[in-house]
Amino acid sequence: MTATVLLTLFLTSFLTGCMPATTQLPPAATQLSPAATPGGSETATPPVTPAPSGTAGVSAAAIQSVHFTAQGDIGVGKDAKRVLDTIAGLKPQLNLALGDFTYQAGIEKEFCAMVAEKLGADFPYELVTGNHESDGHDGDIRNFVQCLPNRLPGLTGEYGTQWYVDVPQQNPLVRIIMVSPGIKFHDGNTLDYSKNSPRWRWTAAAVDGAESQKIPWTVVGMHTPCLSIGKYDCLAGDDLTNMLMEKKVDLVLSGHNHSYQRTHQLSLREGCTALVPGRFSEACITDSDEAMVKGAGTVFATSGLGGAGLHQVKEDDSEIRYFAAWSGQNRRAAFGTLDVTATPDRLDATFVPAKGSSFRDSFIIEKK
Template sequence: MTGPSRQRMWSAVVPAALLVLTLILTGCQAGQPRPPSSGRPVTPPSIDPAVPTVHFTAQGDVGLGTGARQVLDTIASLRPQLNLGLGDYSYRAGIEQEFCDMVTDKLGTDFPYQLVTGNHESDGHDGDIANFVKCLPNRLPGLQGEYGTQWYVDYPEQDPLVRFIMVSPGITFHGGNTLNYSQNSRRWNWTARALDGAKSRNIPWTVVGMHTPCLSVGRYDCQAGQDFTNMLIRKKADLVLTGHEHLYQRSHQLGGGTGCPILVPDAFSGDCITDSDASMVEGEGTVFATVGTGGVGLYDVRDDDSEAGYFASWSGGNRDPALGTLDVTATADRLSARFVPAEGYTFTDSFDIRRKKPLQR
């Protein structure tokens, strides 16, 4: 091939090659953040941008293993506004910074990963809550109380939709001291006032977080305390979130009344259930959810437990095992929650609580 023929060939080939190269380079450029490579893309809940909404996740009992990283990837893919840590983080002293680095690497350095202590870091033996608070500090404005131990915050700060109340009943601290949440104690009254204050401010939803549950189909008895648990029901907390049991369990809506003056652990009374389906009405009772599925090994659940009748759904080492997170959205009229499993797991659960009528705000 000579002269003009060769020139005509190159005049056709070169532009085409440049076009292909341009398309390749364009495809390699950074665009929208991608889901983590080790995580499973999860479709976030459908949120109307015109409707004020709070979107948060919650889980406890995390560790630093593969499971913890999978759960953090799941949280990242959901893109919540904040996360509630329900206690038990590193499970080893001296590596608190490593745990914090794992969280910030997955969720970002300024992400509100909000803490309350579990039993593994409260007394310093398997970590120290004071060190976790330093490397994962409070990121929410207006917080009241002692962050990491007992605090509440209204979110968002202006026209809040949720009051988050985080407490530490049943937890032993340095020197073997257990914080006093007995009836009419200072911490009991603080919690009761925080719940009452949300109602007086017409904040639509109250969410209580703490490490220890009372009711359970797992290993433990009522470490949170019977009286304290009944106070939460009597004050009409909408949702109570716990860890400690390495499993997921979600109660029916529970409330007091003529047939159920108090809820008694290690027993069952159908009169304490105010709603047994997955769509409930605000003010009729309290939903308890244990989300000890943040990454460490799972405990078995017991179908024959005396408290099993209080629960609508559960998952454990011997029954639909799943690590994952609770994913919650709240508007002025509705609180919706679903359990989102980490990659490789399939168990799910969902429920919602709706207001009878809109709040006058």
């Protein structure tokens, strides 16, 4: 054997020994399926909507914080684009779109293209339907979920209507649960979230699953609010709202009112055995400053300033004493987004105005 051949064999053996071993990724976290599917039987397993490739960054086990934005009532005009620019500048890992997207039928692809242009084609812009697209009269949620598909791994349920996901998928910090109470669909029926209905039990089981898995934070989102100092009453229903308060969900997000409305921390307890829409009870408030303690209650935040025309807030509303901050057409008018960061011990939230607006609100919920 020649000296050249011997030298080649030696170098090949040496370099192969120096190459790093292939890293074995840990298996995906097991999803806890709630006890009832959306509108189905109590024992069936909800369908899982798979995420496209390219979302591994959101599910990495090393993530120590989750950063997301949330807003509804968007449209396709200049104010919607300013809000999207604001979101892009904040650089969140994902966005929760809380319903009411185009306010016009047949332009779903235009809306999706606008989002993709501002935030990127693969950005997790996660949808739940509003009333304008649920029955197809101002767009169709079935079209929106095609051009803005789920991009989070491990999502369980019916994307666009009723689903939950843990973020990140491994060692999650936040369980996000999105539901659709008080909204009519193509068959003319409003989805039933009354007490002990299949959808009520599905939501309750999703909340309980987060607690049993010791996920630090639980966030529930929907289009319709219950507590309101805007033009709508309790469309989400007091049964669902009281259940979320009883289970001390950390943060409940909504849109529908084209305004920003954020409550104090609220809870069911002695003197407040149930929240009654349209009636104020001091006993339901557990904390009224901007620094709150996890487990003491629930904060409700309507973030409906995504770009559509503003609504007025009613400062003479009987429920206004539940609220810590608000913005609307007639009071500190603004467009913008709620910006939320969750770490193992703290949830920070700030309303960030779009360019041309100045209203801000901030609050924290912290483990003690």
